[in-house]
Amino acid sequence: MTSHPDDAPPLPIDRHRLILASAVLQTGQQAQLNRAVRAGEVQRVRRGVYTPVGADPPLRGAGRHVLTAFAAAAQRDDPVFAGYTAALLHGMPAVGAIPAQVTFLAGGASGRIRNGVIELGRRADTVVETIGGLRLTSLAEAVLEVGRRSPLVTALAMVDAAIGRRAEDDRRRSCTLDELVALLDRRRPFRGSRRVAAALARADPFAESPLESVSRLRFEEYGFPPPRSQFEVRLTDGRTARLDFAWPALGVWGEADGLGKYGGGGPLAAATVIEEKRREDAIRAITGWRCVRWGWRDAWRGVPLARLLLDAGLPTSGRSRRR
Structure with a gap:
């Protein structure tokens, strides 16, 4: 960055290349952050969270969704990614429109939507995994939620990817169609269950893309x-x-x-x-x-x-x- 003196310490950046206003406040670098924003060296991801502007083009689509999710997670205690956001983090493909809202698992049974974040109510049988230091719902849980809220074309692409055959060097999680059907049957009735069933009825584990x-x-x-x-x-x-x-x-x-x-x-x-x-x-x-x-x-x-x-x-x- 060039908007501050050469001897100024760099702004604090976390492992997701995010700059938190709260961390900047602790280091007393608010003026430096403001200068960097005015100079176009950093950009706002969401309120109180910024990211450096590099030589690469700005993230769009799924990449932007994930970055926004990391920004929201940085402002939460013990975040657990869920739904569409968790599906992307599991490596599932993004087909169709990318949701503007990111999704987390709520701490209790009640969900809500606030400040661009969907919180899904936690169920007794909800499975939470840790992958690469991130906590997120299981692949089956994430795909089921995508099927509930997303267009059929989006859901089907993710279901196929979730149950499809993996190459030896593919480390992504997988699940079976039977697991998805069993989870659907166990959760019924719920709003959107017919949408999920429609995607599962058309699933093909042989789909390669x-x-x-x-x-x-x-x-x-x-x-x-x-x-x-x-x-x-x-x-x-x-x-x-x-x-x-x-x-x-x-x-x-x-x-x-x-x-x-x-x-x-x-x-x-x-x-x-x-x-x-x-x-x-x-x-x-x-x-x-x-x-x-x-x-x-x-x-x-x-x-x-x-x-x-x-x-x-x-x-x-x-x-x-x-x-």
């Missing part, structure tokens, strides 16, 4: 027949190709992400595109099926994806059931 979750929802909304996920095809060279989606009886398979996921250019991207084309040709040589590729924009908007599937020959009921 949020885009696949969104795509499945679009298939249903536009009346296409349900596909088989991660369908395996044995190639002539002995390798097994796993297809994101397949409609074997209709002679169509789909690849979510398409070649757009190799954007950025360069020799490596070009080589990957070529390899994908060879893979597609090898699958077609065995199956004779038509391939459909799509990206995030196609699936999110819905209509472009529907047109691609129709062009490939997939039948539809013709009734859009947007949720």
Whole structure:
């Protein structure tokens, strides 16, 4: 920072790169903080909490939500993250609009909403875990709350990620669909339980990306027949190709992400595109099926994806059931 003399001590910054006005008051650096704010060297996260402005662009979306949650936690005694906030901290994907309010677990059975913070009432069976020094509700608990308050597309992406298979180097928590269903049944009745049930009814542990979750929802909304996920095809060279989606009886398979996921250019991207084309040709040589590729924009908007599937020959009921 340049808005204070070189011999001035740095402002106190915690492990989340936050500057608390209360800590600044204790060190007698209020004037230094005020100068830094006026100079644009620090920015306000919420009342009484600031963060340095670095060379990187300001955090947006999920990153901003988490930073705001850390700021709110710094002003609380024994904070326990919950709901959507806890789901993000568990590593779940953020699909759709990011809530402006952050979520914590209340100390008692009563909840409330105040100053941009949702406090969820604590239940007798609420499970609290400690991960990386943070206290938060269990993954199953967090995902259930997301399903209660969020749009179906948001909830389904998180449910799929929670129950999906993990790579060996993936240290995120996981849970099973049975655990989620059992927790839902144990908690019923509650407001939003039907929304949770709708997400669990559509869950697929074979989904490998949020885009696949969104795509499945679009298939249903536009009346296409349900596909088989991660369908395996044995190639002539002995390798097994796993297809994101397949409609074997209709002679169509789909690849979510398409070649757009190799954007950025360069020799490596070009080589990957070529390899994908060879893979597609090898699958077609065995199956004779038509391939459909799509990206995030196609699936999110819905209509472009529907047109691609129709062009490939997939039948539809013709009734859009947007949720």
